[in-house]
Amino acid sequence: MISLHQINKTFNRGKVNExxxxxxxxxxISEGEFVVLIGSNGSGKTTLLNTISGAIYPSKGQVExxxxxxxxxxxxxxxxxxxxxxxxxxxxxxxELSILDNFRLAALRTQPKRLTIGINAAFKxxxxxxxxxxxxxxxxxxxxxMGTLSGGQRQALTLIxxxxxxxxxxxxxxxxAALDPKSAEVVMETxxxxxxxxxxxxxxxxxxxxxxxxxxxxxxxxxxxxxRRDLNSEAKKALTYEELANWFK
Numbered sequence: 001m002i003s004l005h006q007i008n009k010t011f012n013r014g015k016v017n018e019x020x021x022x023x024x025x026x027x028x029i030s031e032g033e034f035v036v037l038i039g040s041n042g043s044g045k046t047t048l049l050n051t052i053s054g055a056i057y058p059s060k061g062q063v064e065x066x067x068x069x070x071x072x073x074x075x076x077x078x079x080x081x082x083x084x085x086x087x088x089x090x091x092x093x094x095x096e097l098s099i100l101d102n103f104r105l106a107a108l109r110t111q112p113k114r115l116t117i118g119i120n121a122a123f124k125x126x127x128x129x130x131x132x133x134x135x136x137x138x139x140x141x142x143x144x145x146m147g148t149l150s151g152g153q154r155q156a157l158t159l160i161x162x163x164x165x166x167x168x169x170x171x172x173x174x175x176x177a178a179l180d181p182k183s184a185e186v187v188m189e190t191x192x193x194x195x196x197x198x199x200x201x202x203x204x205x206x207x208x209x210x211x212x213x214x215x216x217x218x219x220x221x222x223x224x225x226x227x228r229r230d231l232n233s234e235a236k237k238a239l240t241y242e243e244l245a246n247w248f249k
Contacts, residue, residue, distance in 0.1 A: 002028070005062040008023055008060040023225045036216035057071065083169070084173065093154055097146060100143060107164065150183065151183060152179050152183025
């Protein structure tokens, strides 16, 4: 589903503050695979996610989604396949708009830009049905402004919004980093259910080692712009918390 071939990314090339963020990355992620990406700050995790999403282009190398070369395809055109949830619960939503209007905007990402999207009763019922799965009681508050919700509620809703239509790839960029433990658990349980039910190809960045062990079926460690370790499902299951913590010593 995702193939990265000899990916390099250098920022500020030729300047005193030049940074080699990615170096000779070769990575293949199969359809439906749930990959957890860990590494210290500056290891290249977010740059890798940005390269997949199209937020940045590689300095060298090729990006493929399926059998299509998307190396120079801009981010908004990759949104046909790719949904992304960021660290900040305030990002990705319009706080002054209602829950329903935010879902309507999300629908416009993958559907023809018709002004009628989100107005009819069928769309409203679809939104209510999706929200009800969270068990938060928000399905009866779809006209409430998004900005009045807690961070955990907004992240959970963002997950549903970004995956309602045609999404094939889900990029999770530390979606629980700004949440309290209880909200983080709800968001990750929601994410895991959505990923499994829709067989989404997923890349999940986290600094939480417990999350890294609990979720996903493949674990990749990045270090100084390169892949240091790549554990398959069997090796990941056998990994202990102590062993994982030792990777960072």
